[in-house]
Amino acid sequence: MIKAPMSISRSTLFITNGRFDKLHVRQWWDEEITPKAQCIIVHGYGEHSGRYDEIATYLVASGYKVYSFDNVGHGLSEGRQGYVKRFADYADDVCRMSEWVRRIADKSCIPLFIIGHSMGGLILSDAVLRYGERLCDGVILSGPALGLKRNASSVLISFLYCVSRVLPFLPIKAGYIRSRMLTHDEGKIEERKGDVLCHQKKSLRFVSEFLKAQRDVVEKAEAFLLPVMILQGSDDCIVDPRKVMSFYHALKIENKTCIMYPHLYHEIFNEVERACVFRDVLSWLDNQCIT
Numbered sequence: 001m002i003k004a005p006m007s008i009s010r011s012t013l014f015i016t017n018g019r020f021d022k023l024h025v026r027q028w029w030d031e032e033i034t035p036k037a038q039c040i041i042v043h044g045y046g047e048h049s050g051r052y053d054e055i056a057t058y059l060v061a062s063g064y065k066v067y068s069f070d071n072v073g074h075g076l077s078e079g080r081q082g083y084v085k086r087f088a089d090y091a092d093d094v095c096r097m098s099e100w101v102r103r104i105a106d107k108s109c110i111p112l113f114i115i116g117h118s119m120g121g122l123i124l125s126d127a128v129l130r131y132g133e134r135l136c137d138g139v140i141l142s143g144p145a146l147g148l149k150r151n152a153s154s155v156l157i158s159f160l161y162c163v164s165r166v167l168p169f170l171p172i173k174a175g176y177i178r179s180r181m182l183t184h185d186e187g188k189i190e191e192r193k194g195d196v197l198c199h200q201k202k203s204l205r206f207v208s209e210f211l212k213a214q215r216d217v218v219e220k221a222e223a224f225l226l227p228v229m230i231l232q233g234s235d236d237c238i239v240d241p242r243k244v245m246s247f248y249h250a251l252k253i254e255n256k257t258c259i260m261y262p263h264l265y266h267e268i269f270n271e272v273e274r275a276c277v278f279r280d281v282l283s284w285l286d287n288q289c290i291t
Contacts, residue, residue: 007032008060015100017072017093024049024076028056028066037111037289040097041068044118044145046177048075048197055269058278064285069097071123075197082201083169087213091127098135111289115281117142117269118239119210125217128226138227138288140281143236143266146218147243157215160208168205176200181237181266188270221250229257229284231277233264257284
């Protein structure tokens with residue numbers, strides 16, 4: 001556990017997205033300093049923004065102001081759990097959040113970076129492809145869901161997409177994620193098990209939209225033009241590290257970095273060795289601020 005300075009403040013509020021859903025937002029900041037940059041954290045499937053308190057407070061203690069929000073259908077945000085009409089809705093909400101953060105910033109000229117974990121990394125990648133430099137100044141992808149250990153074929157994706165138009169809310173039971181697949185840290189495992197805001201609900205529409213977005217993002221890797229850092233655990237049981245590396249090598253942008261952490265599972269921000277990961281994140285952010 002990384003201790004936060006006493007001067008760090010936290011608050012929550014709701015903002016409205018373009019579809020009139022209320023999004024639950026968290027903020028972390030240090031009232032005694034002027035931040036050198038701002039960060040938004042986009043969480044993964046079935047979890048919520050509150051699970052990123054530790055890295056948020058670490059970044060605030062290092063001179064950043066941090067925001068996160070619950071994706072629709074997650075945490076305390078509105079929306080049906082395990083359902084999304086269009087995967088692009090998630091990307092639109094990231095852009096909405098970016099615009100909101102820039103608008104309320106004390107100094108609009110300071111950089112804005114976005115961190116996306118797991119499905120949040122897929123959402124963020126999709127948002128980068130849709131909005132480009134309008135979105136932010138750089139992104140960090142943590143265990144991005146750009147290829148799962150058990151990927152679906154193009155034929156199956158097309159089939160699910162068609163059927164989901166008829167049965168969008170049909171529950172899907174496959175793909176259950178056990179807490180022990182995420183981290184070696186026993187405390188974090190028990191913490192997630194007892195977290196009432198986490199869920200594993202999936203509808204047919206959600207699964208089909210997720211798989212289609214995954215395929216589209218990977219195919220458009222060459223159009224990804226923002227500075228990027230990719231962080232990946234080598235022993236990830238959810239995301240296939242080889243597919244993440246394939247995406248990384250397909251990127252044409254020069255300002256790209258990738259770190260593979262030996263033996264770490266999927267949630268590298270919750271791993272026993274997370275202090276090392278946090279330092280790598282901070283180092284990259286600091287370097288981006290001065291370039």
